[in-house]
Amino acid sequence: MEQVLEFMNDGSDVYLAEWNNEIVGTYILTWSDPFIWQELDNSESGYIHRFAVHREYRGLDIGKYLLKNAEQQIRLKGKTWIRLDCMAENPRLNQYYRDCGFQYIRRIDGEGWSANLYEKQ
Template identity: 25%
Template structure:
């Protein structure tokens, strides 16, 4: 077995924007080749602006291997109100846009980033890490179940394809092959 790479996690900065958008575009193409229409038809400047805003708000992290950004995740405290109700569901940290360079698939780096994100939630005192995924992307739903998430509910909202809601208890989950370049994020 090859030695696991040590990734450096750091908050994304403005100069990372094109790389984060590139990871998103790479994921779009990969999904489309598999017949999954997630992010493809509706992805436009609005989506790019969301990425820019997440970076400016210090919510997006990048993961580097030997100086190359190979993955990204966005973590914040703002639930998508179409799917989550903070009054009913309680506080949580929310995971969005976990993207990994496709040439790094199969190395369990996505699982490492999920565990790192769970740890971030625990360190900040949140009881849960939550996310929502597309209702028809059953492979991704299975992936998150395999990562220890529980399916909470599936919500159908007109005009929205997401709505399969998952959460995982936020317990300290150190990840030996990810080191933090930034001590604290503004989440």
């Protein structure tokens, strides 16, 4: 919860997906991400973070719906690139993003973690 409040205080947009009065998914949009994207960070991009779908609702394409919604929100802000990152060691999630049309950019390594960067125009 503390991290979500941090995002909100930094000007990020927090989205919750509700179905039958239950939260089924979420994502956060940020308008800059120099920590992860480093020198590639730019003002033409929107960054998807904390993207998640409740496990009980897997297989209903809620994730694809949320990604499309995030893309629309990013475009409404006048941005031309949609970006996200995910843990490099999660092959299933990496494949999911590729299947959704995201292109692999590169891997970054932090202290005790690694992430793959993806984008689409």
